Amino acid sequence: MEAVPKADSGMSVKIYSMPRGGIAFEDPFAPHKFETAFLPVLSVIPLIQHTGNKAYPIVFIGEYVKEGMLIGRGQGSGSANIHATVPGKVVRMASWKTIDGTANEALVVRLEGSFEKLGKRETPYPWEDLPSFEIQRIIAEYGIVEMDEGGRPLSDLFAELNMVTGPITLVVRCVFDDPWLAADMVLCDRRLKDVVEGAFITACACKASRIVYAVSKNEKKRAAQFIATASQQSLAQKIPSDSVIVGNKYPQRNRRELELAIRAYEKDEKNERNELGHLFIAGPATIAAVFDAVRFKKPILDRYIAVGGSAVKEPKVLKVRIGTRLRDVFDQCGGLDGSPERIVVGSPLSGRTILDIDEPVVKTIYAAVALKRKQVGGIVERSCIGCGECRSVCPVGLDPEELFKRCKTGGILAVYGCHGCGCCEIVCPSRLPLKDIIYQAQTNRGQYETAD
Ligand code: SF4
Numbered sequence: 001m002e003a004v005p006k007a008d009s010g011m012s013v014k015i016y017s018m019p020r021g022g023i024a025f026e027d028p029f030a031p032h033k034f035e036t037a038f039l040p041v042l043s044v045i046p047l048i049q050h051t052g053n054k055a056y057p058i059v060f061i062g063e064y065v066k067e068g069m070l071i072g073r074g075q076g077s078g079s080a081n082i083h084a085t086v087p088g089k090v091v092r093m094a095s096w097k098t099i100d101g102t103a104n105e106a107l108v109v110r111l112e113g114s115f116e117k118l119g120k121r122e123t124p125y126p127w128e129d130l131p132s133f134e135i136q137r138i139i140a141e142y143g144i145v146e147m148d149e150g151g152r153p154l155s156d157l158f159a160e161l162n163m164v165t166g167p168i169t170l171v172v173r174c175v176f177d178d179p180w181l182a183a184d185m186v187l188c189d190r191r192l193k194d195v196v197e198g199a200f201i202t203a204c205a206c207k208a209s210r211i212v213y214a215v216s217k218n219e220k221k222r223a224a225q226f227i228a229t230a231s232q233q234s235l236a237q238k239i240p241s242d243s244v245i246v247g248n249k250y251p252q253r254n255r256r257e258l259e260l261a262i263r264a265y266e267k268d269e270k271n272e273r274n275e276l277g278h279l280f281i282a283g284p285a286t287i288a289a290v291f292d293a294v295r296f297k298k299p300i301l302d303r304y305i306a307v308g309g310s311a312v313k314e315p316k317v318l319k320v321r322i323g324t325r326l327r328d329v330f331d332q333c334g335g336l337d338g339s340p341e342r343i344v345v346g347s348p349l350s351g352r353t354i355l356d357i358d359e360p361v362v363k364t365i366y367a368a369v370a371l372k373r374k375q376v377g378g379i380v381e382r383s384c385i386g387c388g389e390c391r392s393v394c395p396v397g398l399d400p401e402e403l404f405k406r407c408k409t410g411g412i413l414a415v416y417g418c419h420g421c422g423c424c425e426i427v428c429p430s431r432l433p434l435k436d437i438i439y440q441a442q443t444n445r446g447q448y449e450t451a452d
């Protein structure tokens with residue numbers, strides 16, 4: 001752990017970092033500038049927008065839909081409701097397969113008519129006296145899912161939390177260890193108050209007794225803003241808010257690494273504070289979506305995404321309607337400079353490669369990156385030179401060099417512990433596709449199951 005001077009007071013504040021590995025990840029092709037995107041003429045609204053089951057469509061081809069109207073009903077656990085993000089006519093059903101073979105279907109809506117919510121004065125609804133099950137019901141009704149990572153429906157996560165005995169702490173993850181999280185930074189800049197109120201709503205929904213803002217060192221001034229804003233809320237006495245400053249190194253934001261840092265903080269604080277208990281970790285975009293659903297009865301209609309990469313002419317953070325095709329998103333950023341070698345949604349280190357530029361923005365996409373050939377690792381594969389760089393950066397203490405060699409020769413069938421952060425791959429001077437090969441084996445599960 002390291003200590004750095006507090007910005008104004010001269011006192012030191014302790015930095016809680018992951019115990020090993022990680023990289024300082026910078027990318028000159030990540031965006032800084034913010035803009036609101038044009039509304040798409042055609043919106044492609046998938047019936048699956050997270051890692052779960054698809055919603056059942058409840059509108060017909062040719063039917064007119066309103067902005068925010070329910071168009072796909074979630075089918076129990078693992079599924080989430082889907083809403084129209086623009087008004088218009090449902091003109092057809094589209095279908096495609098993702099790179100891992102998952103089939104997806106979408107309702108295609110042609111923009112027509114007037115907006116119910118865009119540009120209108122919104123009515124705030126009081127929520128402070130609602131019981132937790134009612135808040136959970138509203139969040140489920142508006143189809144709120146985790147807006148990053150796997151994107152599980154919050155209704156599923158709340159169902160798990162309902163079974164927890166002992167205290168629960170909500171951790172608001174404002175950890176910016178990756179320049180491709182620029183959209184979350186913009187959201188925190190523009191909607192800090194909403195994130196703070198959303199954190200109280202989420203805490204009430206899951207009966208959390210504390211809120212902890214985990215803020216990375218490079219953004220530590222924001223921690224004070226969160227706490228000052230939280231102290232003005234009516235529930236501030238009942239649900240106390242703290243901040244923890246964590247390291248900047250990638251992948252500090254990963255669930256495992258963040259939990260290690262928070263537990264180290266808990267250990268230090270144990271004489272002054274109660275135990276944190278079960279940690280429920282949520283990012284600012286998810287928390288803002290909870291705020292919109294409960295405060296304004298609004299589903300997720302749009303989101304901030306970071307658009308850039310070496311093949312994008314003008315990288316920007318855009319506020320984009322869900323259902324906008326990536327082709328339109330890149331056009332809004334000046335278009336593509338030639339043919340990209342790879343298009344990724346999410347961070348280039350850990351994101352998902354997409355095969356079709358007409359795939360739409362969904363609730364879980366926080367970045368869209370188009371890469372030229374020279375930025376894509378693993379294409380020009382050379383021999384391992386045994387430098388050991390991959391071992392030194394692996395946050396879970398694996399030996400990527402050894403695992404890669406054994407996976408390639410069939411000597412290892414499954415790996416356990418790799419969370420696909422991509423640190424090993426980015427530092428490898430031989431540009432070996434370490435993460436892809438090791439993480440593929442990880443999906444088979446098992447503790448270093450060997451073929452020997
Ligand atoms: S082996 Fe897995 S966990 Fe370790 S650095 Fe590589 S991708 Fe990350």
Ligand code: SF4
Pocket residue numbers: 383384385386387388389390391400401424427428429430431432434
């Ligand atoms: S970083 Fe690449 S070249 Fe170096 S030991 Fe690991 S696999 Fe081999």
